[in-house]
Every structure is written in structure tokens, then in C-alpha cells.
Amino acid sequence: MTATIERFDQLDLQAPILAALAEIGYETPSPIQAACIPHLLAGHDILGEAQTGTGKTAAFALPALDQVDINQRNPQVLVLTPTRELAIQVAEAFQRYASKMPGFHVLPIYGGQSMVVQLRQLQRGAHVVVGTPGRVMDHLERKSLNLEGLTTLILDEADEMLRMGFIDDVEWILEHTPTARQTALFSATMPDAIRRVAHRYLRDPKEIKIKAATATVSTIKQRFLQIAGPHKLDALTRILEVEDDFDAAIVFVRTKTATVELAEKLEARGYAAACLNGDMTQQLRERVIEQLKNETLDIVVATDVAARGIDVPRVSHVINYDIPYDTEAYVHRIGRTGRAGRNGNAILFVAPRETHLLRQIERATKQPIEPLKLPSREAVADKRVAAFRQQVSEVLASEDLGFFLDVIAAIEEKHDADVHTIAAALAFLAQKDRPLQMPDTGRPDIAQLAGGGKPERPTREARDNRSEILERRRDYAEGRLARYRIDVGREHMASPKDIVGAIANEAGIESRFIGQINLFEDYSTVELPSDLPNDVLQILRRARVRQQLLNIRLASPEEASRERGGRGAPPKKPFRKEGGFDKPACGFKARKPKP
Numbered sequence: 001m002t003a004t005i006e007r008f009d010q011l012d013l014q015a016p017i018l019a020a021l022a023e024i025g026y027e028t029p030s031p032i033q034a035a036c037i038p039h040l041l042a043g044h045d046i047l048g049e050a051q052t053g054t055g056k057t058a059a060f061a062l063p064a065l066d067q068v069d070i071n072q073r074n075p076q077v078l079v080l081t082p083t084r085e086l087a088i089q090v091a092e093a094f095q096r097y098a099s100k101m102p103g104f105h106v107l108p109i110y111g112g113q114s115m116v117v118q119l120r121q122l123q124r125g126a127h128v129v130v131g132t133p134g135r136v137m138d139h140l141e142r143k144s145l146n147l148e149g150l151t152t153l154i155l156d157e158a159d160e161m162l163r164m165g166f167i168d169d170v171e172w173i174l175e176h177t178p179t180a181r182q183t184a185l186f187s188a189t190m191p192d193a194i195r196r197v198a199h200r201y202l203r204d205p206k207e208i209k210i211k212a213a214t215a216t217v218s219t220i221k222q223r224f225l226q227i228a229g230p231h232k233l234d235a236l237t238r239i240l241e242v243e244d245d246f247d248a249a250i251v252f253v254r255t256k257t258a259t260v261e262l263a264e265k266l267e268a269r270g271y272a273a274a275c276l277n278g279d280m281t282q283q284l285r286e287r288v289i290e291q292l293k294n295e296t297l298d299i300v301v302a303t304d305v306a307a308r309g310i311d312v313p314r315v316s317h318v319i320n321y322d323i324p325y326d327t328e329a330y331v332h333r334i335g336r337t338g339r340a341g342r343n344g345n346a347i348l349f350v351a352p353r354e355t356h357l358l359r360q361i362e363r364a365t366k367q368p369i370e371p372l373k374l375p376s377r378e379a380v381a382d383k384r385v386a387a388f389r390q391q392v393s394e395v396l397a398s399e400d401l402g403f404f405l406d407v408i409a410a411i412e413e414k415h416d417a418d419v420h421t422i423a424a425a426l427a428f429l430a431q432k433d434r435p436l437q438m439p440d441t442g443r444p445d446i447a448q449l450a451g452g453g454k455p456e457r458p459t460r461e462a463r464d465n466r467s468e469i470l471e472r473r474r475d476y477a478e479g480r481l482a483r484y485r486i487d488v489g490r491e492h493m494a495s496p497k498d499i500v501g502a503i504a505n506e507a508g509i510e511s512r513f514i515g516q517i518n519l520f521e522d523y524s525t526v527e528l529p530s531d532l533p534n535d536v537l538q539i540l541r542r543a544r545v546r547q548q549l550l551n552i553r554l555a556s557p558e559e560a561s562r563e564r565g566g567r568g569a570p571p572k573k574p575f576r577k578e579g580g581f582d583k584p585a586c587g588f589k590a591r592k593p594k595p
């Protein structure tokens, strides 16, 4: 049974593939991988349903690679993806998984890329071709793509291909490939049209649906924090510091490498932390657990497998630093706290692109996960001061201070300072190693960028520190908006609504601060506050519309002055959000928690 697969080496994959996975740091197959890989290796067709981010690429890429004959230069595997971005991503994944297979070639082909270059590359030969349906069809018609040797055809994100109107192309391709092939169809949802295609072209497919519903424990308080990757570490340390009932934590990450890195970073920040992963010997792992029990350690950074079944009652917090693949993993993880009748806390970090996973977990566990308000710098300082006062009052209550009173009396006399000032000097000394105040980095407080909390205006300092943007700043509309370029346009079937939606959701910029949008063939320009902080730009750079990476940057003067409808399709109706321009420019705010 697939349910017992916990390690990649339990799958019948070639040694070079296992070696590559070990190097990448994947520890355990995700559920869709554990369920699909054995069937695909056995030659079955697959109809797989699983959300984004669950590891579908490796689920089909690993068994496909396993079957590749390196000496055969004609394509043996064809993957169809809805967008060019995805084609590149999937091709890169193949390359990574095949890093220990010398001579292996994967070729992404998509529209917009030079046909001449593609023809040359195809002639040189590739074991795996990853392409968008339109371009693959082109090549098949030109006979520049020879699929006679094809053994495996994979449809990735089939529902997206349907949504984008590619389904006829996909069927055409299915009809023009050898019928003896193995076919795998993956989709986040299973609309009827996809099911029909599957029935028509797949042979007795194994249906795999990854969903899990396990009840969580009501003694565990579950919260989430919407936070982008680069801020996770700061968010984590801040949470650890202000949580009232904190005793010990298990922090979950996705890879073995990440356990080591994060544990080191926490140690460097003064926490008693260690990693726990499948590379460690049983003995070493047991020692870590023992140290967590006897309070030598307070934080253990672990992968799912390594932490399975850990039972340490003092674990007050489970932090899902990387979101788990599925509900079942989530339930397993948070079950490490709230043990032995105690109350537990589960905190889930959700990156901007992972909101759907959060909803999925909530739906499956039938329990709402509350937004967590990340404490501000000031709140952290207050907390530290309160702890300090507590320490002082304990000393006042219990220690015999006779000797120290004499010391102070001597200082008072010698320096002619009043007792308050001397006390302040001593307080300064006492906090030197662990300062009471949080350092001001000059950047906006992450408490303002993280979602799940009350929106706050950026502070004065934050706005003064927009060096890079300020330099290149171009002012529009009363000096408040600048025109940015994003790499998504009409050819990606993007609409202004999609763009506003993505910007509003991903970066938490209210739509009233989003100005005019001009759509061109393969990019668009959009007016946004000219002083967007770097952190927000970072998030937007990685955001996607119609699967296309936005890669946002300030538009060149040429791009900025270009009007809509230059060529091709008739210009779309002008789109302009009214009323946003006289408001303060820095309108970004934390995303609203879901109702």
C-alpha cells in the first residue's frame, strides 16, 4: 500500500534520481507523490487531483525520468502546461531531478520564443519536452517535433488549460501521439469537461485524489499569519518572544536543509534550538527529543517525518514555518502540542501564494484558523520592559541587598548622582546583552506588512527610507503615483480586474491606490504609489496573474508613455479606479483576514 511510503528510497526509483533528491533535501514524498509514483512506475495511467503546492511536478517527473532511455534522443516524455512560465518551471524541475543523469536533456517550448531557436534545439534532441499546447501543435504540424518514440504524456494543470481555452488543442495532441503511451492528467479541480477528456483518452486510469479530513484537537488554539518568505524569521522570533504561555516549540519546515539552516539562525539569535531530520541517526534524534524534554532545548526545527509521534508535553507551540502539503500533515504537526491535557498553540505561516492551502485546511478540519496579530516593535519592547520589572520586583522581594546598598551609597557619594540616574545606568547595563528596545532597522515594521492584523500606516522613518525607489521615482498625478511595468499582458489573457485583484491581494494594496492600467501584448503598465516599500515590491515581483510572474519594476519612460491599444487587439475599455489619488500615497495595508 502506498500509505506506508515515508522515504523516497522505498520507491523503486533509479539511484541517480534518489541521489539528486537527497541533494535537493526532499526528505519524504508528499502524499500525491507517494500515491502516484508507484502506479506510474508500474505503467498505469493516472487521473490525479491535488491542489497547487502539493508536489505534483515530482509526482510525474520522477517516474517519467526513471523510464527515460538516455541513448534515445527522440522525445520520450511530453508534458503539456497551460503557460510558458509553468513550462519553464517544470523543465527546470526535471533538470534538477536529473542532475545526476549525465547527458539528460529537457526542452521547454512555448509561444513567444524564436521558432528558429526552437527548431534547432529540437533537432539536437531532447528526452523530455515541456510545452504549451499551441506551440506543441505548431511543431507537430511542421513535423519538427517527432513523437513516435513517446512513451509518456503528462497534462499538468488540466483545469487551467481548460479555463484558458486550450482543451481542443490538448485533445488534438492526444490524438496525434502514439496510443500505446502512458498518460497522466493532473488537475487542481476536476470539472466535467476534464473528466470527459480523461475517460476518452486515459486507459483504465488510477484515480488519485488528495484530500484529508482529520479532526483537530479543540485544546489547540490555531492561528495563521500571512507573511512573505523573507520576513518569516523575524516574525518567528517576535512571536516566540511575546507569546505569553511559551515554553517550548516545534517549528516545521519542508526540507532537511531548512531544518539545519533555521536551527542555526535561531541559535545565533540566542535561542536554545536544534534541528531534527531524517538524516540524523536514531540515537541523535532521540538525544534531541530528550534535550527538549529536560529543557536543555526550547526549540526543535523539524521535518514532518522526523517529528512524527513526538510526545513532549511541554511543547506549547507548533509553528508551521512552511505550510504543510495537506491537511493530514497539518493535523499530525499540530498534534505535537496540546498534549497531556494541556493547552497548545498552532501557528501557521502562509505565504501570499498559499492562501488556498489555508482555506483547504480550514475546510477539511472544519475549524476556523484565526488571524494572528504580529506584535509591533513597541509591543515587543513593552513586553521586555514588563519582564524586566518583574525580575526587579522579585529581587526586591526576596534578596538580601545589604552589600549592594553600600555599593550604591558609595557611587552616589563619589559621582554626586541621584539614585534614579544610577538605577537607570544599572538598568542599561542589565539589558546590554538582550536589549529592551527593538533595533530600528529603518525599514517598515514587519508587523505592518504581515497580514492577519489591523492595518497600520507606515511610520515616518519607513517612508524616509525608500532610497532606491526614491531615486528612480517618477511622479504622476500630484506626485503620488508612479507607473510600473508587469510581465503579464493580453497574450496571457489577463484583464485589469485580474491585475487589480492580484496586486490588492498579494501585497495588500487597497484597490483605490491602484491607478490606470494599460494592457499591451506581453506586458502591462500600472500606476501604483511611487513610494512602495521594498518589501512590498518584493512580494509583487513574485506574485502571479494567470500563472505569469509579475516581475514588477518601474516602467521605462518609453513604456510609461505608451498608450493602450498600440497594436493587435482593439483597446480595452479604459480602466481607472476613481478617487484614489488624493489619498495618502502609502495605501498598502495588511490583508484582511477571511470572513
Ligand code: ADP
Pocket (backbone or CB within 6 Å): 025, 026, 027, 028, 029, 030, 033, 050, 051, 052, 053, 054, 055, 056, 057, 058, 254, 255
Ligand atoms: P504543484 O505542482 O502541486 O503545485 P510543485 O511540484 O510545484 O507543486 O511543488 C511545490 C514545492 O514543493 C516546490 O518548491 C517543490 O520543490 C517542493 N517539493 C515538492 N516535493 C517535495 C518533497 N517531497 N519534499 C519537500 N519539498 C517538496
Ligand code: MG
Pocket (backbone or CB within 6 Å): 052, 053, 056, 057, 156
Ligand atoms: Mg504544478
